[in-house]
Amino acid sequence: MAKNVQNVEAITNREVDFAKWYTDIVTKAELVDYSSVRGCLNLLPYGYAIWENIQRTFDGWLKETGHENVYLPMFIPESLLQKEKDHVEGFAPEVAWVTHGGSEELTERLCVRPTSETLFCDLYSHIIHSYRDLPKLYNQWCSVVRWEKTTRPFLRTVEFLWQEGHTAHETGEDAEAETIKILHLYADLCENVLAMPVIKGQKTDKERFAGAERTYTIEAMMHDGKALQSGTSHNFGDGFARAFDIQYTDRNNQLQYIHQASWGISTRLIGGIIMTHGDDNGLVLPPRIAPTQVIIVPIAQHKEGVLDAARSLKTRLAAGFRVKLDESDKTPGWKFSEYEMKGVPLRLEIGPKDIESNQAVLARRDTGEKKIVPMDQLEEKIADLLEDIHRNMYEKAKANREAKTFTAKTMEEFEAILAKQTGFIKAMWCGSQECEDFIKEKTTATSRCMPFEQEQISDTCVCCGKPAQKMVYWGKAY
RNA sequence: CGGGAUGUAGCGCAGCUUGGUAGCGCGCCUCGUUCGGGACGAGGAGGCCGCAGGUUCGAAUCCUGUCAUCCCGACCA
Numbered sequence: 001m002a003k004n005v006q007n008v009e010a011i012t013n014r015e016v017d018f019a020k021w022y023t024d025i026v027t028k029a030e031l032v033d034y035s036s037v038r039g040c041l042n043l044l045p046y047g048y049a050i051w052e053n054i055q056r057t058f059d060g061w062l063k064e065t066g067h068e069n070v071y072l073p074m075f076i077p078e079s080l081l082q083k084e085k086d087h088v089e090g091f092a093p094e095v096a097w098v099t100h101g102g103s104e105e106l107t108e109r110l111c112v113r114p115t116s117e118t119l120f121c122d123l124y125s126h127i128i129h130s131y132r133d134l135p136k137l138y139n140q141w142c143s144v145v146r147w148e149k150t151t152r153p154f155l156r157t158v159e160f161l162w163q164e165g166h167t168a169h170e171t172g173e174d175a176e177a178e179t180i181k182i183l184h185l186y187a188d189l190c191e192n193v194l195a196m197p198v199i200k201g202q203k204t205d206k207e208r209f210a211g212a213e214r215t216y217t218i219e220a221m222m223h224d225g226k227a228l229q230s231g232t233s234h235n236f237g238d239g240f241a242r243a244f245d246i247q248y249t250d251r252n253n254q255l256q257y258i259h260q261a262s263w264g265i266s267t268r269l270i271g272g273i274i275m276t277h278g279d280d281n282g283l284v285l286p287p288r289i290a291p292t293q294v295i296i297v298p299i300a301q302h303k304e305g306v307l308d309a310a311r312s313l314k315t316r317l318a319a320g321f322r323v324k325l326d327e328s329d330k331t332p333g334w335k336f337s338e339y340e341m342k343g344v345p346l347r348l349e350i351g352p353k354d355i356e357s358n359q360a361v362l363a364r365r366d367t368g369e370k371k372i373v374p375m376d377q378l379e380e381k382i383a384d385l386l387e388d389i390h391r392n393m394y395e396k397a398k399a400n401r402e403a404k405t406f407t408a409k410t411m412e413e414f415e416a417i418l419a420k421q422t423g424f425i426k427a428m429w430c431g432s433q434e435c436e437d438f439i440k441e442k443t444t445a446t447s448r449c450m451p452f453e454q455e456q457i458s459d460t461c462v463c464c465g466k467p468a469q470k471m472v473y474w475g476k477a478y
Numbered sequence: 479c480g481g482g483a484u485g486u487a488g489c490g491c492a493g494c495u496u497g498g499u500a501g502c503g504c505g506c507c508u509c510g511u512u513c514g515g516g517a518c519g520a521g522g523a524g525g526c527c528g529c530a531g532g533u534u535c536g537a538a539u540c541c542u543g544u545c546a547u548c549c550c551g552a553c554c555a
Contacts, residue, residue, distance in 0.1 A: 019549065027489095038546070094554070115555090148554070149479060156554070229555065266555055300513050333515040340515095351514060361514080444551085478555095 011341075014280050018224040025274055026153045029283045029342045039151035039158035043267075046342065049291035051161060051267055055141060057193055057289070058163065058265070061185055067137040067165065072119045074142070075110040080118045084243040087117060090210020094146040096158075112145040117211065117236075117262060120166035121244035128168060128258060131250050135178070136168040154271030155228075155478050162266035168258045170250070172237055175259035176214075179235040182263040183216045186231035194269065195286040195393040196220045196276050197401060198230060199473060201449030204429075206436050209262075213237040219448045219473065221401040222275035225422030227448045227475040230272050233263035271478070276397050277366075283343030284365055286393055287386040294382060295339045296325040299332050299351025310350050313360070313378075317348075320379055321386075340365060345389050346382060366392050409458040411442070414474075418443050424475045428468035430461035438463055439474065448473040 011024040026032055031047030043051070059069070075098060082088050091114045098110040113119065124136060141163045151157050165182060169175040183200055190196040198218035208215045212234035220230045241247070241257035250256045277284040287293055294317060298310040307327060314325040324344075326335050332349070339347055349361040360378060363370045366389050373381045404423030408414040417425055425445065429435060439462075440446050450470045461468050 017549090023548075034547070036546085090554095144555090146554070150551095150553090152548095160555075162555075232555070264555070268555055298513095302513075329513090331513055331515090331517055333513085333517080335516085336514095337516045349514065353514075 011280070011282065014223070014278070018275075021278075021280075022271075022275060023153065025278055025283055025341075031270070031274075031283075032153050034153075037158075039148060041153055041157055043161075046291060047270065050270055050273070050285070050289055053289040053291065054189070054193070054269060055163070058185075058189055059141070061189070062139055062163075062165070065137075065181070065185070067139045067167075070123075070138045070140050071142065072116055072123065072140060074113050076113055076116075076118055078109050078111060080122055081111050083118060083121070084211050084240055087211035087240075091115070091146075094148060096145050096147050113142075114144055114146045115262075115264075116140065116142075116144075116164055117166065117240060118244075120262075121240050121246060121260075124168050124258065124260075125244050125246045128246060128248050130248055131170055131256075133248060134168060134170050134258065135174060137165075137178075138167065139163055139165040152271075152478075154267055154274070156268075160266050160268070162264050164264045165262060167261045168246070169260070170248075170256070170258070172235075172259045175235050175237065175261045179214070179216060179233045179261045179263070182261070183218065183231070183233040186233065186263070186265060187218050189265070190218060190220060190230055190269075190272075191394065193286065193288045194273055194276075195288075195390050195397060196230070196272055197394060197398040199424075199449060199451050201451035201473065203232075203449055204433075204436060204447045204472070206433050207447060209234045211236065211239060212262075213239065217449050219475075220272055220276060221397075221404060221424060221475075222272070222478070223278070223400060224275070225404045225424075225475075227424065227473075227477040228268070228272045228275065229448070229477065230269060231263070231265040234261060236260040236262065275478075277393050278343070281337070282341030284393065285343035285345060287345040287390050290343065290345050291322065292324045292339075292342075292344050293322045293386060294324075294346045294348055295335075295344045296323065296348045296350060297332055297335045297339070298325070298327065299349055299354075301327060301329075303352050305355055306350065306352060309355050313348070313350060317378065317382070321382060336363075346385055348378075348382075364389055366396075407457050408462055409460075411439075411463060414439070414445075414462055415443060418445060418476075422476055424448070424473050426455065426457055426471055426473055427462035428457050428460060429470050429472045430464055430466045431469040432461075432464070432466075435461055435463035443474075445474045445476050448475050448477065 012020040014021045030044050032044055033042040035042045095114050096112040143159050143161050145159045148156050148158055167178050187198050187200050190198045198220045200218055203215040203217050214235045216233045217229055218231045220228045222228055238257035238259050240260055246258050247255045296310050296314055298306050301307050310325055314323050317323045345365050347363040354360050358375045359372050361370055362373050364385055406417045406425050408425050408427045414425055436447055450472050454471050457471055
């Protein structure tokens with residue numbers, strides 16, 4: 001029993017201190033190492049592998065939908081950054097500046113990209129001349145820098161990895177269609193790959209991206225009831241095109257401004273995976289992006305034939321799954337805990353008894369359930385179990401969200417709900433920023449989005465009582 | 479950027495009040511016995527006590543400054 005207690009105490013209890021639990025997992029599962037650079041992370045092989053899997057999946061989807069990858073500089077001349085007024089104002093507080101090259105002071109300072117709208121605009125102004133050049137569906141995988149004051153691994157760091165898509169279109173309708181299409185692709189990624197249910201919707205003007213006409217978002221709920229903005233997609237209309245003078249000649253030989261969209265997801269998603277699925281034994285990874293899907297743990301590996309059996313199983317299963325065999329001389333119990341901490345979806349135990357009975361033991365990470373499986377059915381069972389683990393993780397996360405989603409018709413109700421627990425509140429809103437500001441000040445909850453799936457909670461604004469425009473999801477956010 | 483806490487071996491900590499040149503647990507290395515939920519024994523390696531000043535014969539310990547990390551708020555993916 002004492003041993004079990006030690007397992008549980010290896011990391012901070014999730015219900016006791018969620019924030020500490022999170023940072024414990026991040027380091028103990030060997031996802032990251034705290035860098036000597038303030039606010040930055042060393043992404044370790046295991047953490048980076050998760051990102052690579054997300055990246056590989058999504059990059060494939062982008063290519064299937066006609067997008068192309070490019071790479072633009074990490075520096076932006078100050079004059080370029082300043083061309084779009086709202087945009088600079090939005091990012092100015094958090095940009096890092098390069099002022100010197102060697103010992104020479106630069107005549108114009110360079111900003112380290114916090115996002116690359118301005119560079120893409122500059123590019124598009126060079127290469128778009130005719131409607132025949134449109135659309136341009138460009139994407140880049142890179143890192144960006146935002147001089148954040150307080151940082152948390154994956155959720156907010158000074159430098160982070162992401163993809164930023166920047167597309168150019170003939171019309172506003174085309175740009176809007178792209179914006180929505182990508183939002184659905186993001187939701188697909190979260191739900192069908194990461195097992196994270198999301199709410200799709202539009203940001204209010206207050207929460208809109210600097211320089212955008214409209215911002216759409218997918219919002220996920222973490223285990224503790226807080227919201228995580230997990231991907232955003234922006235329709236810029238022709239605002240940037242006018243600021244950067246990006247014009248093309250249309251079919252009628254008329255000069256027109258292009259219409260643009262941009263969209264991004266980042267390594268923040270990894271933080272989302274941790275906080276959505278993790279438990280007191282550590283990380284729980286969605287099978288579709290888990291760097292290792294099956295960990296083989298030999299039992300009594302010094303005994304004749306055990307390691308041979310384990311190795312040949314590894315070779316056999318590697319044909320269909322991401323498999324790892326741990327032949328280190330740690331005890332089996334140690335390995336069990338270790339790979340639970342790392343969130344490996346399935347553990348396969350193979351020992352003398354199994355070899356004798358021509359079987360293996362499969363243990364699933366999400367439920368802890370163990371099953372004895374005949375050797376000749378392994379591939380089939382593993383495939384089924386991985387599917388079922390994904391489905392179960394998604395359902396569990398969704399059930400958590402539903403249990404922590406409430407409706408409020410008045411501010412009294414609103415506050416009473418948040419006083420009891422953290423969660424989403426669905427409430428009607430009149431559309432004024434005054435009410436949004438008031439709610440934030442009074443409750444610290446912000447508007448997460450105006451969901452595509454609207455409901456009529458009541459007829460009047462939860463805050464001011466005037467006629468309501470939209471149902472809004474409110475919540476505390478990361 | 480405000481409020482709080484913490485920096486001592488790879489990790490977690492003690493030592494600091496009452497200054498005298500550093501210790502414990504885990505981990506690591508070697509050997510042996512073990513192995514179906516974090517094994518045991520024996521031996522061994524490892525530290526400019528975050529950094530910079532100051533006080534002192536002498537500083538991990540006292541003083542000043544600084545940097546970093548964590549937590550809670552304000553700002554953001």
